[in-house]
Amino acid sequence: QSVLTQPPSVSGAPGQRVTISCTGSSSNIGAGYHVHWYQQFPGTAPKLLIYGNDNRPSGVPDRFSGSRSGTSASLAITGLQAADEADYYCQSFDSSLSVHVVFGGGTKVTVL
Amino acid sequence: QVQLVQSGTEVKKPGASVKVSCQASGYAFSTYIMHWVRQAPGQGFEWMGRISAGNGDTKYSQKFQDRIAISRDTSATTAYMELSSLTSDDTAVYYCARLTEGGAFDIWGQGTMVTVSS
Numbered sequence: 001q002s003v004l005t006q007p008p009s010v011s012g013a014p015g016q017r018v019t020i021s022c023t024g025s026s027s028n029i030g031a032g033y034h035v036h037w038y039q040q041f042p043g044t045a046p047k048l049l050i051y052g053n054d055n056r057p058s059g060v061p062d063r064f065s066g067s068r069s070g071t072s073a074s075l076a077i078t079g080l081q082a083a084d085e086a087d088y089y090c091q092s093f094d095s096s097l098s099v100h101v102v103f104g105g106g107t108k109v110t111v112l
Numbered sequence: 113q114v115q116l117v118q119s120g121t122e123v124k125k126p127g128a129s130v131k132v133s134c135q136a137s138g139y140a141f142s143t144y145i146m147h148w149v150r151q152a153p154g155q156g157f158e159w160m161g162r163i164s165a166g167n168g169d170t171k172y173s174q175k176f177q178d179r180i181a182i183s184r185d186t187s188a189t190t191a192y193m194e195l196s197s198l199t200s201d202d203t204a205v206y207y208c209a210r211l212t213e214g215g216a217f218d219i220w221g222q223g224t225m226v227t228v229s230s
Contacts, residue, residue, distance in 0.1 A: 034215050034216070045222055048217060089157060091216070091217070099159055100171060100173070106157075
């Protein structure tokens with residue numbers, strides 16, 4: 001059971017827009033901690049996609065965008081491409097004593 | 113270029129220990145915090161702990177507190193994660209990852225597969 005909640009899967013046709021939600025609580029996202037997003041292809045290490053809620057590292061297409069509001073965050077992918085088919089994870093910090101870094105359970109994006 | 117290179121695949125028996133290394137290059141090792149995260153087959157990520165490469169200060173997830181040790185060798189720009197009393201539930205890919213000031217993991221190691229099986 002992940003601390004941050006993501007839908008297990010989302011899908012869309014090429015060119016469409018899809019969004020992935022990431023829901024937390026008052027001890028993590030709601031406490032003001034930044035949300036970061038990662039893209040992972042099978043058998044490879046994750047790649048930083050969005051940092052600080054809505055910033056893209058150099059080289060990440062502007063088709064990817066992030067936002068945060070209250071205890072939730074979202075990742076949007078516009079102009080969906082076949083190459084975007086991957087798993088996406090959100091990550092933040094938590095002020096509880098048991099764990100410091102928290103992740104979402106991951107969302108599989110399927111391009112129809 | 114900035115990279116983290118981890119040690120290779122491990123196969124261990126239940127009850128054994130495993131030590132995974134993570135060698136950093138291309139940046140000032142001591143100025144960052146290194147984290148360890150694992151991913152069981154078909155599952156999401158689980159945070160295990162971290163070490164400040166500069167002063168060696170460590171923090172661990174309560175789940176692993178009793179059987180994990182994270183260390184570093186600044187002269188070798190290498191971080192280590194040792195996990196003891198292994199069970200089949202510890203079968204996973206173990207990653208080291210560099211934390212930025214903003215709290216994101218910008219550089220990841222390639223991952224080390226650890227299989228625990230009798």
